[in-house]
Amino acid sequence: MLNFYHLGVISALIAFACSSGLYLHSFATHRTRDIINRSAYGFMFVASLLMAFNTYNAYIHDLTHTTSSFVLVTFLGWITILAQMGFGVKALGSVVAPVSTLILLLQFFFISPHTTTLGAGPTGLLKAHILTSVLGEAFVIIAFGVAVFYLLQQRALKNKQIDLLQHTQVSISKLSQALIITIWVGFILLTGGLILGAIFWQFYFDGDRADLLGKILWAIIVWLWYLSTLISRNLFNISAKKLAWMTIAGFVLLSLGLFGIYNWS
Numbered sequence: 001m002l003n004f005y006h007l008g009v010i011s012a013l014i015a016f017a018c019s020s021g022l023y024l025h026s027f028a029t030h031r032t033r034d035i036i037n038r039s040a041y042g043f044m045f046v047a048s049l050l051m052a053f054n055t056y057n058a059y060i061h062d063l064t065h066t067t068s069s070f071v072l073v074t075f076l077g078w079i080t081i082l083a084q085m086g087f088g089v090k091a092l093g094s095v096v097a098p099v100s101t102l103i104l105l106l107q108f109f110f111i112s113p114h115t116t117t118l119g120a121g122p123t124g125l126l127k128a129h130i131l132t133s134v135l136g137e138a139f140v141i142i143a144f145g146v147a148v149f150y151l152l153q154q155r156a157l158k159n160k161q162i163d164l165l166q167h168t169q170v171s172i173s174k175l176s177q178a179l180i181i182t183i184w185v186g187f188i189l190l191t192g193g194l195i196l197g198a199i200f201w202q203f204y205f206d207g208d209r210a211d212l213l214g215k216i217l218w219a220i221i222v223w224l225w226y227l228s229t230l231i232s233r234n235l236f237n238i239s240a241k242k243l244a245w246m247t248i249a250g251f252v253l254l255s256l257g258l259f260g261i262y263n264w265s
Contacts, residue, residue, distance in 0.1 A: 002203065005057045008050050010199055012073075013108070015047035016101040017191050020227075023094035025184075027234040037090055041081070044093055047100070048077030069107050073100045094235060098227055101191075102220070108198035109216050125204070129196035133219075136189030137254060140226075143182035144251035147244035150175040154241060176240040180233065183247060187226045194223055218257035225250045 002010075022040035026033050055070040080096040083089040153172045201209075201216070229246045232238045238246075 005054065005061075006203065008054045008057070009104070012047045012050035012054060013101065013104045013195060013198070015043045015050065016073075016077075016097050016104065017195060019043035019047060019093065020097040020101050021188060021191070023090075023097050024230050024234050026090075027094065040093055040097070041084055041090075044077060044097060045081055047097075048074060048081060051077055066107060066111065069103055069111070073103055076100055091235070094231070098231075102224070105194060105198055105220065108202045109220075110213075125196060125200050129193055129200055132189050132196060133193030136186050136191075136193050139182050139186030139189060140251060140254050143179060143186055143247050146175060146179045146182055147247040147251075150179055150240065150244045179240065179244060179247065183226065183229060183233075183243075187223075187230060190219075190223050190226065194219060215257070218253075222250065222253050222257060225253055 019040045022036050022043060026036040026040060051070060051074040055067065055074050058067045058070050076096050077100060080092050083092050150172065153175055157172065197216075197219075201212075225246075229243065229250060232246065233243050
């Protein structure tokens with residue numbers, strides 16, 4: 001069974017992931033920006049507190065291959081908290097939270113502190129991972145379609161193709177809004193799928209791990225691309241046209257993973 005150390009690491013991973021999404025979203029809205037930022041700060045505080053506990057446990061149990069990463073994540077978290085609390089630097093969390101999430105995901109997938117699995121695992125865990133990942137991929141595909149329609153609509157406006165615009169029932173502003181929403185939902189679901197998969201992989205998977213390493217690495221690459229897409233939109237305020245092209249590129253990355261990863265493995 002999972003012990004308090006395992007639960008502490010899992011909880012810290014989830015808290016960092018929640019903090020990441022909230023910090024990024026706090027730059028995209030005006031009415032609720034302060035509330036979202038305080039929530040992101042709260043998740044960062046909880047995650048950093050848990051990581052301090054996890055680092056202590058890793059040290060006393062002589063888990064030398066995990067201690068250094070845990071120390072790094074712990075220091076990153078507390079430095080970010082002090083920077084926001086003492087100097088009002090809120091933007092730092094939008095970088096530190098995703099980086100900490102990535103470090104812990106890599107720790108789960110590629111550096112295992114356990115020599116044996118803990119059994120078959122909860123029957124719903126693997127199913128939840130698959131369902132969440134598939135839904136995330138579905139929204140990525142939907143976002144791709146919305147991005148294509150947005151670019152076609154924008155091109156029609158630029159070329160003053162009135163006849164084409166009259167047959168289109170969705171305005172370009174609504175397409176832009178739909179694009180952002182589908183990217184956000186897809187990213188949240190992909191993050192959830194990665195976390196559930198990481199938990200199953202770390203504690204319950206007893207098959208040949210080498211066969212799935214390529215798929216895992218590509219899934220993390222796709223996640224990083226959509227993270228960079230949201231960072232570009234919310235922190236650097238790129239245009240909707242560039243966002244659409246980044247969404248299309250993300251779909252291409254996902255397609256390469258789905259159709260070519262087994263041959264590469």
